Amino acid sequence: MAENRDAHWFAEKLTDRTIRGIALETRALIRAGVLPVGTKLPPIRDLAFALGVSPATISEAWSELRRQKIISGRGRNGTWVSGDRFVAKPHRLGSSGNYGEGILNLTAAVPDIRLLPPLAEAMAYGASAENLNSYERNRILPELEGEVRKTWPYEPEAFLATNGGYNAVYTLVHALLPPGASVAIEDPTGMRLLDILEDRGVRIVPVQCDSEGPLPAALETAMKSKPAAFIFQPRLHSVTGQSVSRNRLEALAAVLRDSDMLIVEDDGIGDILAAPRHSLGGYFPNRVIHILSFSKTHGPDLRLAVLSSSRTIIDQIQSYRSFSSGWTSRILQAATAWLLRDPATQELVDRARTVYQNRRDNLIIALQLRGIHAMHGAGLCAWVPVASEPFAMVTLAAHGIAVHPGAKFSILPTYYLRVATATLSDRYEEVADSIALAAGP
Numbered sequence: 001m002a003e004n005r006d007a008h009w010f011a012e013k014l015t016d017r018t019i020r021g022i023a024l025e026t027r028a029l030i031r032a033g034v035l036p037v038g039t040k041l042p043p044i045r046d047l048a049f050a051l052g053v054s055p056a057t058i059s060e061a062w063s064e065l066r067r068q069k070i071i072s073g074r075g076r077n078g079t080w081v082s083g084d085r086f087v088a089k090p091h092r093l094g095s096s097g098n099y100g101e102g103i104l105n106l107t108a109a110v111p112d113i114r115l116l117p118p119l120a121e122a123m124a125y126g127a128s129a130e131n132l133n134s135y136e137r138n139r140i141l142p143e144l145e146g147e148v149r150k151t152w153p154y155e156p157e158a159f160l161a162t163n164g165g166y167n168a169v170y171t172l173v174h175a176l177l178p179p180g181a182s183v184a185i186e187d188p189t190g191m192r193l194l195d196i197l198e199d200r201g202v203r204i205v206p207v208q209c210d211s212e213g214p215l216p217a218a219l220e221t222a223m224k225s226k227p228a229a230f231i232f233q234p235r236l237h238s239v240t241g242q243s244v245s246r247n248r249l250e251a252l253a254a255v256l257r258d259s260d261m262l263i264v265e266d267d268g269i270g271d272i273l274a275a276p277r278h279s280l281g282g283y284f285p286n287r288v289i290h291i292l293s294f295s296k297t298h299g300p301d302l303r304l305a306v307l308s309s310s311r312t313i314i315d316q317i318q319s320y321r322s323f324s325s326g327w328t329s330r331i332l333q334a335a336t337a338w339l340l341r342d343p344a345t346q347e348l349v350d351r352a353r354t355v356y357q358n359r360r361d362n363l364i365i366a367l368q369l370r371g372i373h374a375m376h377g378a379g380l381c382a383w384v385p386v387a388s389e390p391f392a393m394v395t396l397a398a399h400g401i402a403v404h405p406g407a408k409f410s411i412l413p414t415y416y417l418r419v420a421t422a423t424l425s426d427r428y429e430e431v432a433d434s435i436a437l438a439a440g441p
Helices: 008-013 019-031 044-052 057-069 119-127 143-151 165-176 191-200 216-223 244-256 311-321 330-340 341-370 389-398 430-439
Strands: 077-079 159-164 182-187 203-210 228-234 262-267 288-293 306-308 381-385 414-422
Touching: 008 044, 019 057, 044 057, 119 330, 143 159, 143 306, 143 330, 159 165, 159 311, 165 191, 165 262, 165 288, 165 306, 165 311, 182 191, 182 216, 191 203, 203 216, 216 311, 262 330, 306 311, 341 381, 341 430, 381 430, 389 430, 414 430
Parallel strands: 182 203, 182 228, 228 262, 262 288
Antiparallel strands: 159 306, 288 306, 381 414
16 A cells, blocks of 8 residues: 655655755665655655755756656656666667568668678778777777868867767766756757757757758757757758758857857768768867767767867766776777778768668658658658658558657657658658658648
């Protein structure tokens, strides 16, 4: 039977009156069985009075436990213990289904493995990397830094190799942003970026976009929340396939000029887009963190991305990395440097770019002929408008096609499907017919 615990009982059990302390000690009581599942917690104001803290302190502590799925409920109905342990899980990524035989799976916007360069020669070269097997904390191999500098969109103070693009974002979020901070991020955005931010317990402030990138007016509105960071994709949006124009980048720089927040630029698509890279690093080199991933162009098993920023920020990120591996494999760094120098690899990347563009264009044209106003662009997927996401998902499932709903890529109401096109080498007409039925009026 569910129990109730009053505020005075709680006040006797909790010794640390900080947000983190209240959350940690309450969680410990739950895990020890002192507060079993089903226990109703005291009202926030009553507990705040008993502990001698502000209601906001209790509210933030409860938010942390709610994020961990340990407590649930709020408002007049009260708050209850709903679980006795926290298992970290990327909610959006983890909710992807397992699709059986005969299903056309268009959920994963990943590279076609047939269009990736062979790695045998590069890996053999990587096995002779400088300082191999040393436990010295290496930030980036000089030869890899030399290669990436050739096309880097601005001149940064320092570089850091990381274990992939999302690892770079995860690490910098934990190294630089406290739980409870606000983060402005373009909307829609990558579902794994939202998973990372939600896992950190930050407040997500969406910044709406159009075909040229984040809207300056929307960013100005978001900045009223005093975000600690702004995250966007300056080259090619991985979800919508649109690119930030030069004029829009300058307009964003004007909005950001009088702020001091971090600016995180996530280039997760790389040279799948032929357009030159650009960055706000030329305007704000001391607070821009620019990330380039090689997973989509050179292979996800390279597990490699490179980021740049000021020396101070790189030092902070590297300090946090010391809790884990401390450095990225020198073998993989040297192999990537070899691939970036290899003319045959560059030819393969150029060919892949053309193939991906044709596949995306073929589906977009077929949709437009059926009255579906999906936008032209580039990348590995299409962002398709629909009247109802649930109806569209059920309809496509009935036709043997799996896609992602737009809701996975936004915290706002959405009316879109994210359709992966990277491996869609045929069946365009069939897919377009099904989406036309699913899109509704």
